Amino acid sequence: xxxxxxxxxxxxxxxxxxxxxxxxxxxxxxxxxxxxxxxxxxxxxxxxxxxxxxxxxxxxxxxxxxxxxxxxxxxxxxxxxxxxxxxxxxxxxxxxxxxxxxxxxxxxxxxxxxxxxxxxxxxxxxxxxxxxxxxxxxxxxxxxxxxxxxxxxxxxxxxxxxxxxxxxxxxxxxxxxxxxxxxxxxxxxxxxxxxxxxxxxxxxxxxxxxxxxxxxxxxxxxxxxxxxxxxxxxxxxxxxxxxxxxxxxxxxxxxxxxxxxxxxxxxxxxxxxxxxxxxxxxxxxxxxxxxxxxxxxxxxxxxxxxxxxxxxxxxxxxxxxxxxxxxxxxxxxxxxxxxxxxxxxxxxxxxxxxxxxxxxxxxxxxxxxxxxxxxxxxxxxxxxxxxxxxxxxxxxxxxxxxxxxxxxxxxxxxxxxxxxxxxxxxxxxxxxxxxxxxxxxxxxxxxxxxxxxxxxxxxxxxxxxxxxxxxxxxxxxxxxxxxxxxxxxxxxxxxxxxxxxxxxxxxxxxxxxxxxxxxxxxxxxxxxxxxxxxxxxxxxxxxxxxxxxxxxxxxxxxxxxxxxxxxxxxxxxxxxxxxxxxxxxxxxxxxxxxxxxxxxxxxxxxxxxxxxxxxxxxxxxxxxxxxxxxxxxxxxxxxxxxxxxxxxxxxxxxxxxxxxxxxxxxxxxxxxxxxxxxxxxxxxxxxxxxxxxxxxxxxxxxxxxxxxxxxxxxxxxxxxxxxxxxxxxxxxxxxxxxxxxxxxxxxxxxxxxxxxxxxxxxxxxxxxxxxxxxxxxx
Amino acid sequence: xxxxxxxxxxxxxxxxxxxxxxxxxxxxxxxxxxxxxxxxxxxxxxxxxxxxxxxxxxxxxxxxxxxxxxxxxxxxxxxxxxxxxxxxxxxxxxxxxxxxxxxxxxxxxxxxxxxxxxxxxxxxxxxxxxxxxxxxxxxxxxxxxxxxxxxxxxxxxxxx
Numbered sequence: 001x002x003x004x005x006x007x008x009x010x011x012x013x014x015x016x017x018x019x020x021x022x023x024x025x026x027x028x029x030x031x032x033x034x035x036x037x038x039x040x041x042x043x044x045x046x047x048x049x050x051x052x053x054x055x056x057x058x059x060x061x062x063x064x065x066x067x068x069x070x071x072x073x074x075x076x077x078x079x080x081x082x083x084x085x086x087x088x089x090x091x092x093x094x095x096x097x098x099x100x101x102x103x104x105x106x107x108x109x110x111x112x113x114x115x116x117x118x119x120x121x122x123x124x125x126x127x128x129x130x131x132x133x134x135x136x137x138x139x140x141x142x143x144x145x146x147x148x149x150x151x152x153x154x155x156x157x158x159x160x161x162x163x164x165x166x167x168x169x170x171x172x173x174x175x176x177x178x179x180x181x182x183x184x185x186x187x188x189x190x191x192x193x194x195x196x197x198x199x200x201x202x203x204x205x206x207x208x209x210x211x212x213x214x215x216x217x218x219x220x221x222x223x224x225x226x227x228x229x230x231x232x233x234x235x236x237x238x239x240x241x242x243x244x245x246x247x248x249x250x251x252x253x254x255x256x257x258x259x260x261x262x263x264x265x266x267x268x269x270x271x272x273x274x275x276x277x278x279x280x281x282x283x284x285x286x287x288x289x290x291x292x293x294x295x296x297x298x299x300x301x302x303x304x305x306x307x308x309x310x311x312x313x314x315x316x317x318x319x320x321x322x323x324x325x326x327x328x329x330x331x332x333x334x335x336x337x338x339x340x341x342x343x344x345x346x347x348x349x350x351x352x353x354x355x356x357x358x359x360x361x362x363x364x365x366x367x368x369x370x371x372x373x374x375x376x377x378x379x380x381x382x383x384x385x386x387x388x389x390x391x392x393x394x395x396x397x398x399x400x401x402x403x404x405x406x407x408x409x410x411x412x413x414x415x416x417x418x419x420x421x422x423x424x425x426x427x428x429x430x431x432x433x434x435x436x437x438x439x440x441x442x443x444x445x446x447x448x449x450x451x452x453x454x455x456x457x458x459x460x461x462x463x464x465x466x467x468x469x470x471x472x473x474x475x476x477x478x479x480x481x482x483x484x485x486x487x488x489x490x491x492x493x494x495x496x497x498x499x500x501x502x503x504x505x506x507x508x509x510x511x512x513x514x515x516x517x518x519x520x521x522x523x524x525x526x527x528x529x530x531x532x533x534x535x536x537x538x539x540x541x542x543x544x545x546x547x548x549x550x551x552x553x554x555x556x557x558x559x560x561x562x563x564x565x566x567x568x569x570x571x572x573x574x575x576x577x578x579x580x581x582x583x584x585x586x587x588x589x590x591x592x593x594x595x596x597x598x599x600x601x602x603x604x605x606x607x608x609x610x611x612x613x614x615x616x617x618x619x620x621x622x623x624x625x626x627x628x629x630x631x632x633x634x635x636x637x638x639x640x641x642x643x644x645x646x647x648x649x650x651x652x653x654x655x656x657x658x659x660x661x662x663x664x665x666x667x668x669x670x671x672x673x674x675x676x677x678x679x680x681x682x683x684x685x686x687x688x689x690x691x692x693x694x695x696x697x698x699x700x701x702x703x704x705x706x707x708x709x710x711x712x713x714x715x716x717x718x719x720x721x722x723x724x725x726x727x728x729x730x731x732x733x734x735x736x737x738x739x740x741x742x743x744x745x746x747x748x749x750x751x752x753x754x755x756x757x758x759x760x761x762x763x764x765x766x767x768x769x770x771x772x773x774x775x776x777x778x
Numbered sequence: 779x780x781x782x783x784x785x786x787x788x789x790x791x792x793x794x795x796x797x798x799x800x801x802x803x804x805x806x807x808x809x810x811x812x813x814x815x816x817x818x819x820x821x822x823x824x825x826x827x828x829x830x831x832x833x834x835x836x837x838x839x840x841x842x843x844x845x846x847x848x849x850x851x852x853x854x855x856x857x858x859x860x861x862x863x864x865x866x867x868x869x870x871x872x873x874x875x876x877x878x879x880x881x882x883x884x885x886x887x888x889x890x891x892x893x894x895x896x897x898x899x900x901x902x903x904x905x906x907x908x909x910x911x912x913x914x915x916x917x918x919x920x921x922x923x924x925x926x927x928x929x930x931x932x933x934x935x936x937x938x
Binding site: 016017019020023024025026027028030032033035086120193194195196197198245246247248250252278280281282468504505506507672673676677679680681682683684706707708712714715716717718720721743 | 797855882917918919
């Protein structure tokens with residue numbers, strides 16, 4: 001470790017989060033809380049049709065209403081001049097032109113068609129009712145594996161926006177010599193990140209100059225600044241994006257939405273007037289990015305001993321009405337094809353994966369991107385293979401997991417796995433869940449005719465902290481492998497961190513402070529962290545792909561270490577001692593063999609800023625360092641989950657009796673925050689497996705448009721969670737592995753597997769609802 | 779319409795349209811933005827406040843309906859000396875919040891529970907808190923926090 005001199009040390013400890021006081025006292029600063037002088041409010045009119053030609057939009061009555069400041073439609077020149085095109089160099093990829101407000105055609109129910117600016121949200125919504133849109137409905141396509149009657153986009157007559165094949169080894173030969181070959185069609189349910197704070201923005205275009213400020217709940221402020229500058233023709237420094245406290249993101253807020261751009265364009269037309277848009281939940285369920293609507297046609301071969309001989313898959317991802325900006329329609333299909341084989345040794349692999357556009361809300365990044373579905377597909381096939389071969393679900397995993405001595409392991413999709421601790425994660429679960437005790441109880445219940453119980457397992461690898469060699473995103477025109485961090489000592493000796501990371505609840509103010517405190521040699525309390533403002537941090541791609549602990553943390557650490565060296569050189573010259581012997585611990589300068597500190601960081605900082613007359617020769621004023629960090633490769637996080645469930649065979653109700661997870665976060669910066677990430681992601685995974693389902697009818701109407709129909713799990717549904725840790729240090733300065741998403745990967749597979757184990761029932765279509773289970777039991 | 783009610787012990791008077799929700803009056807007219815709106819249809823619980831001692835969804839009540847009522851919001855939870863309420867402290871200590879958006883509603887619901895039951899089991903806490911949705915924590919930290927706050931309150935010196 002190139003780490004710290006500090007003996008007390010902040011990294012590895014649970015410290016009081018810097019965010020918490022303001023959040024528990026109701027003094028948080030969310031975008032929806034922002035109030036500016038002369039502020040006006042925006043409401044969007046949205047298409048009630050899944051697919052329709054727009055013949056005419058008559059906004060004259062709304063325009064004439066005295067309480068309306070302005071009305072915008074797809075035909076307003078300023079709006080019509082901009083469109084969103086997510087770019088990718090993938091060979092088969094067909095771009096889509098996403099209008100800011102729908103112009104000729106509405107492609108999904110909920111697509112914004114017009115916008116009104118008024119004194120408050122109530123009046124803005126009143127005015128929406130005065131806008132008359134003449135729609136000519138078209139046949140809608142909502143299922144990606146059905147042929148469209150009318151294509152969503154003219155450029156893609158079969159609705160396929162991209163297709164990619166993976167091929168390794170000799171799949172046909174392997175199937176021919178397999179003892180058992182299992183085939184299944186598996187379908188996962190559309191659901192979404194659904195953060196508790198919906199999307200929100202406040203845009204202010206300066207009155208006298210072309211300067212735009214956007215307060216936004218975005219996960220990616222620097223990217224948003226870059227994209228807005230390009231879309232609106234501004235120099236990048238004239239755009240400032242501020243993400244203050246953000247009420248959850250989970251990928252949903254890593255997208256630049258047409259509503260965001262509309263807000264900025266409208267602000268340009270109404271210079272000097274701050275415009276606020278706060279989305280409501282009904283809008284959010286309709287029009288914020290969805291995810292996980294996939295079909296897997298799986299074929300997996302096994303040897304007589306149970307070794308996987310080959311995996312073949314045909315994957316179709318419903319990517320919705322547009323290729324999501326800027327991540328593209330490739331985000332889910334390529335992740336699915338690249339990581340389908342998971343933590344298992346597979347030599348022979350064939351996969352065709354495609355992204356298909358439909359008349360539904362577009363799919364975007366959501367925690368775990370595609371892998372909750374791929375893990376479900378892979379683990380289900382393992383269980384079926386085991387059943388045919390007379391093996392246990394546990395044995396077949398033990399046989400096929402990538403062993404430690406195979407690391408680095410090149411997956412058939414050519415990704416390189418640096419972990420190999422899958423066996424350890426699985427055995428940790430076996431122990432924590434008391435597998436032997438479970439077997440005894442399962443047998444006892446069977447003998448006594450009591451309600452059946454079952455156990456399910458899931459093993460997964462989570463690719464985190466992707467550097468330039470394997471950056472997130474399907475060949476997009478930017479690489480997300482690096483972040484910057486500036487660390488400086490202020491004149492009073494306190495330390496300020498201006499980091500490119502962003503936080504939507506993950507506690508990055510806290511963890512960055514911990515990292516920098518140790519790297520510089522000061523206390524946690526002496527460090528102040530400023531994040532989420534493009535005018536402060538030099539650069540950061542933001543929150544996605546479990547990247548911030550690795551990449552943002554790496555940048556914070558390397559900047560902090562470099563700053564400490566700068567400080568020690570100045571202090572050594574000031575105190576006339578050797579810099580190589582001098583140490584900075586908790587903000588005090590120590591020399592070996594000298595009991596009293598020579599001085600404090602505040603003393604030296606004062607010289608650096610306020611008393612240049614005391615600066616030793618050759619030293620410039622100031623103490624500040626900015627460094628970029630890029631891990632080049634990624635860090636795989638090993639994980640496993642297991643659960644015991646009980647089935648009420650009369651009602652089909654499934655009760656979770658016990659849930660365990662063992663995950664490798666590498667070196668843990670803050671144990672409480674890491675556990676919180678894992679617990680929260682498991683809960684989201686359980687929600688997706690059992691409750692959350694965005695359902696469209698045949699004409700493209702969303703029939704689960706409120707939280708009364710779209711069921712999010714509560715404290716009554718989520719069980720107690722037992723979380724265990726492995727800590728295999730990763731190859732980056734802090735030794736950390738990302739941990740934000742892994743928990744979502746297990747629950748689909750665990751619950752479907754446990755059901756199969758309990759009753760021999762196969763649920764090949766998610767979610768697992770009591771009704772489906774009841775039907776399967778009949 | 780002129781509406782009068784007390785909020786966190788202070789008399790307030792607001793001039794609102796009849797259709798203005800209580801949540802909007804608190805947030806927009808009084809600047810008490812600690813009460814959050816997560817769904818505006820009464821399911822998520824983020825806007826839970828106390829109205830005359832009863833936990834209430836501020837998004838489902840009109841401001842005019844609160845005329846003459848006594849309201850407590852998350853801003854009124856701290857002690858007069860600025861010390862955090864036992865629940866606020868335990869939510870911090872037990873990682874009962876991540877993004878903090880659902881937290882005000884969680885705190886108010888938990889306060890109501892601890893007013894009614896001094897030593898709720900984890901199961902009871904899970905049942906009682908199930909009208910509030912948290913998307914971040916997986917609820918473990920929230921249940922821990924409510925359990926710990928109950929212990930703190932039970933062991934507190936009543937004369938304190």
